Amino acid sequence: DGGITQSPKYLFRKEGQNVTLSCEQNLNHDAMYWYRQDPGQGLRLIYYSQIVNDFQKGDIAEGYSVSREKKESFPLTVTSAQKNPTAFYLCASKQSYGYTFGSGTRLTVV
Amino acid sequence: AQSVAQPEDQVNVAEGNPLTVKCTYSVSGNPYLFWYVQYPNRGLQFLLKYITGDNLVKGSYGFEAEFNKSQTSFHLKKPSALVSDSALYFCAVRGKYGNKLVFGAGTILRVKS
Numbered sequence: 642d643g644g645i646t647q648s649p650k651y652l653f654r655k656e657g658q659n660v661t662l663s664c665e666q667n668l669n670h671d672a673m674y675w676y677r678q679d680p681g682q683g684l685r686l687i688y689y690s691q692i693v694n695d696f697q698k699g700d701i702a703e704g705y706s707v708s709r710e711k712k713e714s715f716p717l718t719v720t721s722a723q724k725n726p727t728a729f730y731l732c733a734s735k736q737s738y739g740y741t742f743g744s745g746t747r748l749t750v751v
Numbered sequence: 752a753q754s755v756a757q758p759e760d761q762v763n764v765a766e767g768n769p770l771t772v773k774c775t776y777s778v779s780g781n782p783y784l785f786w787y788v789q790y791p792n793r794g795l796q797f798l799l800k801y802i803t804g805d806n807l808v809k810g811s812y813g814f815e816a817e818f819n820k821s822q823t824s825f826h827l828k829k830p831s832a833l834v835s836d837s838a839l840y841f842c843a844v845r846g847k848y849g850n851k852l853v854f855g856a857g858t859i860l861r862v863k864s
Contacts, residue, residue, distance in 0.1 A: 742794040
């Protein structure tokens with residue numbers, strides 16, 4: 642079945658550590674997105690990529706980095722510069738008018 | 752800039768009664784509008800979208816939404832609510848030539864038996 646796979650489902654980060662969240666899709670979609678979800682704030686766009694080897698900052702890119710070396714993969718790194726990284730992170734892909742979301746990664750700082 | 756407002760943090764309705772979850776939007780040009788549902792610790796599931804055409808859009812699980820251009824609204828409706836409809840609902844908008852899907856803050860729907 643086609644879809645988006647996010648891993649891990651739960652992730653714990655120590656202060657000062659960088660961590661990478663995985664997002665893989667087998668839908669052959671060109672565009673991919675990373676959103677952050679906090680209670681009562683909806684989803685906010687971190688980064689997006691419309692084609693391989695190209696990506697743009699979203700509304701809250703500070704403290705995050707991405708790469709898009711393959712069409713299928715769009716990993717997100719949460720760096721130590723992100724001061725409040727505890728949140729639920731959602732990856733999505735788009736083709737034409739349709740957006741498909743992964744099941745999310747819950748990141749907690751310990 | 753695009754924006755979405757969901758004015759109600761929570762909507763409570765009795766099982767079997769009709770439900771409405773409100774959404775208003777702001778975008779330049781013609782909007783592409785979406786409704787998604789989220790269950791705890793899960794991703795977003797697509798319910799329905801408006802791109803063009805008929806203002807009344809029918810979607811998954813018996814949900815529908817009406818696009819009202821003059822009121823810039825896209826309210827989600829269902830004639831008869833089920834307890835299993837209880838979840839977090841998001842409205843989202845994208846401009847016709849935009850690349851970003853902008854979400855509202857979400858509305859919690861609670862259906863009581």
